[in-house]
Amino acid sequence: MSTTTLTPPEKTWEIEEFENVPVPADRRRGLGSVSAVWFGFPMVLTCAIFGGLIVYSLGFRLGLLAIAVGNICMMLYVGALSVLAGRTGKNFALSAAETFGRAGAFIPSAFLATVVIGWFAFQTGMAGAILHDTLGWHEQFTALAAGLGFIAVTLLGIRALSAIGMIAAPVYIVLGLVAIWLAVADGGSSPTSYQGQAGAAAMSFGAAVTLVIASFIDSGTMTADFTRWSRNGREAFLAAASAFPVGNSIALVIGGLVVALGGSADPATDGGNFLGLLVDHGGLLVPLAVAFVFINLGSVCAHCLYNGAVGWSQLSGGRMRRLTLVLGAVGVVLAVAGIWSYFEQWLNLLGVIVPPVGAVVILDQLVLPRFGLGPRDRRARWHLPAFTAWAGGAVAALLTHRFAPWLSDAVIGFAAAALILTLGAALTARRDKELTA
Numbered sequence: 001m002s003t004t005t006l007t008p009p010e011k012t013w014e015i016e017e018f019e020n021v022p023v024p025a026d027r028r029r030g031l032g033s034v035s036a037v038w039f040g041f042p043m044v045l046t047c048a049i050f051g052g053l054i055v056y057s058l059g060f061r062l063g064l065l066a067i068a069v070g071n072i073c074m075m076l077y078v079g080a081l082s083v084l085a086g087r088t089g090k091n092f093a094l095s096a097a098e099t100f101g102r103a104g105a106f107i108p109s110a111f112l113a114t115v116v117i118g119w120f121a122f123q124t125g126m127a128g129a130i131l132h133d134t135l136g137w138h139e140q141f142t143a144l145a146a147g148l149g150f151i152a153v154t155l156l157g158i159r160a161l162s163a164i165g166m167i168a169a170p171v172y173i174v175l176g177l178v179a180i181w182l183a184v185a186d187g188g189s190s191p192t193s194y195q196g197q198a199g200a201a202a203m204s205f206g207a208a209v210t211l212v213i214a215s216f217i218d219s220g221t222m223t224a225d226f227t228r229w230s231r232n233g234r235e236a237f238l239a240a241a242s243a244f245p246v247g248n249s250i251a252l253v254i255g256g257l258v259v260a261l262g263g264s265a266d267p268a269t270d271g272g273n274f275l276g277l278l279v280d281h282g283g284l285l286v287p288l289a290v291a292f293v294f295i296n297l298g299s300v301c302a303h304c305l306y307n308g309a310v311g312w313s314q315l316s317g318g319r320m321r322r323l324t325l326v327l328g329a330v331g332v333v334l335a336v337a338g339i340w341s342y343f344e345q346w347l348n349l350l351g352v353i354v355p356p357v358g359a360v361v362i363l364d365q366l367v368l369p370r371f372g373l374g375p376r377d378r379r380a381r382w383h384l385p386a387f388t389a390w391a392g393g394a395v396a397a398l399l400t401h402r403f404a405p406w407l408s409d410a411v412i413g414f415a416a417a418a419l420i421l422t423l424g425a426a427l428t429a430r431r432d433k434e435l436t437a
């Protein structure tokens, strides 16, 4: 924490983002400021689609239960990682270095910084797909134009990001409520009696919980990049809770209500996407709906691209803006190539691979030290037990996905990684004791 006092004043601007050191105590921000970043982030059109898909599969009551369970899991997971960040002031990469080793941390950091670029590509492709389906726009051309616009916003920097984020969340809530109101006015029956219509194609309760988790597990695992600005662990936890359960549940439930009220024309593929509902009512709602797609997906895409570019510039020593252009170009190419149609496989992959990463960090830094089971050397270049537990958790999640689809593979992956790390630490501790005895 003494870093700032050692920094000459004229140099201070250089470490203002504190990429390589913990955020010092006098630069921490209040609960409102940190929550403002997290609260709006999961209010994405993507979440309305997923909330609708879940309710279409499970019916309204069970669907809401799955949304609640998924969000409670996320609250505990993202909350625990945030408590750490609020206590230490360290971002994800610095924190990962403690658990995976200073050299080893490259792997989870590079992986997550790449996954956010995947989200950029998916959601840019989605802008093209949605405007094609609802208004007949040219899908590839729309994705291309949207992607270039999103890159431009990202190049404008962090101020542009907060500005667009500040508009995106309230617009989501207002237009979501308008859509629900329209669905009710169109003669939607009582949503609570909606039983789901997916029939044999319905996803299981466990798969629905995984869908909720997987849709934000990437940014959720990197929560420290936001919550390291909190004044302490408690405020960091509360800031994360403004997203999980609060913001994310609002986003999912709006989509679920749209489906349960019969407001979605094709809930099997579009879920709770409420754009069609707005456009069908014509008039001013059409340009508003179009603006909404660009603001909402633009906000989340610009945030993803920014996170990816910052992550990769730290890892590669490159310049942030040049990386924004390079990674953005890759994302736009993937979007135009139609990556959106693979989103199911994409979510399966995330649900299997990412939760064990956070599990290892939480156990290693928050839980095991309480029982005197911390690693012996925090400065090692590689911490192999962390990688073993990550791999073991991912394998367990994959097996669950294949052979026990009624369970949540994300939850099993988390639990297996936690168990493997604990067993490893306990065995090492016992061996050490025997050696010194």
Ligand SMILES: Nc1ccnc(=O)[nH]1
Binding pocket: 044, 046, 119, 215, 216, 217, 218, 219, 220, 300, 304
């Ligand atoms: N839908 C998402 C956007 C950004 N980050 C995520 O993890 N998920």
